[in-house]
Amino acid sequence: EMDAYASGQWRRFRAFCVLNFDDPSDMVRRLGKKVEIEQRRSGPQVLQGGPDVWAVTLEQFTESVRALGWSSGYEDIIFPAMNVHDKEAISVEDLKWLEMEQRRQKRKELAKKKALQENHKRNKDVHIKGREACLADFKNYLRRKYGSFLRAWFKALSPDGAMILHRSEIFKACAHLGWPGDVRLLFSAFDKDNSGYVSIEELDARAAELLAHFHDFIMSKFGNASAAFKAFDRYNQKKLKQHEFISQVKSHGFEHPAKLLFHGLDRKEMKAVMMDDLLFLDRWKPPAFLTRTANPQAMEEFKALLVRNYKNFLKAWRHCLDQDSSNRCNFDEFDAACQKLKFKGDIAGAWRALDEDLSGYITLQEIDPASSSALANFRRWCDEEFGSVRSAFSVFDNSGDNEVNYREWRRSLRFYGFEGDASTLFYALDVERSGTLTLQEVEFLDEWIFPGANTTQ
Structure with missing residues (x-):
């Protein structure tokens, strides 16, 4: 909070040390020089110990870390940060933090290994990309063969004029078409809202x-x-x-x-x-929204009603709109939420204002872009550093009581290098305002599909 850039440099230096040194003794031996007995007796009392005592001066530190590949600078700030006793040189006693850092790193790596073994996230990303590629291939096939999606729907997919198709009907239509792709993957790509059927608006809105x-x-x-x-x-x-x-x-x-x-x-x-x-x-x-124009005022009225009833958007999203924790809400679910909230405004107009691209569903991004972005960045960071959100929480929960309070949360995120706003993230996830987070309050993020799939910080 006092100096974000310096904090980032210190974190990167700690990671550099974990990669390059076995322990504090190895670090001082590789960065400094052995202090002779005569020097210790006649010269300034740099440190205490037996004849094999090693120490590192600022000059030695700067030269040696650069030789080992440290290129981020800030040596004149990092060295005094380690030299807490303000001596001419630092010794093993000043580097005990490295042992703690190595324990943290080992714990993180074990958690990540376990998460990857469980295929918690990796396979899902591959599945998402596979679905999108499958759907694009099928649409291109229809367009080439029939010229338009309307004709493809009525001639090939639904010759009897039905406007929704169930799974078995899609399978039969694809077999009749002779399309060579994976029909199961295609159906999951079509049915983004998990309704169990495919409508014409899901083919081409x-x-x-x-x-x-x-x-x-x-x-x-x-x-x-x-x-x-x-x-x-x-x-x-x-x-x-x-x-x-x-x-x-x-x-x-x-x-x-x-x-x-x-x-x-x-x-x-x-x-x-x-x-x-x-x-x-x-x-x-x-569906009424197909012929309705966007009504931004109705959208704002609906969002205001959400906040009045649930205090924050994330809680409203999870408890009212996205009850299956998919991070997707279709029009039927939205309409049901409006009825539950007794919303008297223009429901279809509000929906069109939210679903601007006529994708057929909305995500938290359309309701609360700030929270969606924060959660997406946090999930991405957890995937990269720990393998999954569930795995990250297991590392944060030192006591093993399935609870992490604000202080533990903030400290863990800082220790492990999260660069986002830990406070905003904590209170976004703490929808019950209990002051603590449980695994159940964060693990849903592992299952969410965020807009764009690949999140960036």
Whole structure:
């Protein structure tokens, strides 16, 4: 807190010493020189001991650590920090901290080894990247084969017009398509909100948005799909070619891209849309947010209600929005949370303001970017230094009582080199305001999927 840069240099020097020296005796022997008996008797009383006494002066220290690879400087500050008795040279007695540092390092390495053996985090990162690559490959395959996601949905994935597909239906569709990828991995990539099914908005949110606008247009203007088709089919030809379809929907007030819509609805690739191609609209109830515009005011009202009920965003996120600890909340879960909170505002508008990219889900990042960033950085640091958050907590919990108080937390983070704000992080995690953290209050971070996957400090 007094000098963050000096603190960082001291921490790096301690790590340097752990890597380069076996113990305090090894350190003084490699950095300094043996003090002769005559020198100790006649000269200044640098230190006490037998004939084989070694000491390190500032000049020797500076020259030797640089020769060993220390390149961060600050020798004129580090040396006095070790020379607590203000002598001309330092000895083994001044370096007892190295033994403690080595014990800490050994404990950390053992915890990290155990965490990696359990594959706590590494495999999950690989799985995330594999899912994303699998989904991208499948989408490219559909786009090449069908030209648009709308046509792919109606022609290949859901020829009966269903707007959600369960796991078995996805498997059958992929087999029929002849797509050679991993279908199980594909389904997990699609089902980011853990709903157990895939909807058209999870395939392509913008296509779903267009279709939802068309649904609302049909229902508000004509009441049902049959009546709409009859109104468009002025010459009773039982089909609508592209120019007729575009002309008719626009003449009745549809203001969205009609050509793209036609291409998607022409599932039989006959360059015409039949009545049957529209009947799914009567059965479909598109999510309200697809046709709603973002309402930033409603979003702020919702967030204010969260704070009033839960005191802080992280507690609200974990107890109200993200009850399965996935760090993802879909619209259905959001709507349920609004009902629980008795939110009377524009629910769909608030959702669109939060889900700006129409991904179909939100994370803590959209609710509280500061807390999300702090937690992501902490999780990344724990993964790198200890192998997992659970493993890090086991190191912090010296007493083994499954509790770490604020003082222990702050000291541990400082000792092991966390450069973030330990205080902010502690109070973000201490959602119950008990003044202590338990393993159960932090281990959820190991399972969270943060936006961008690769977090940076």
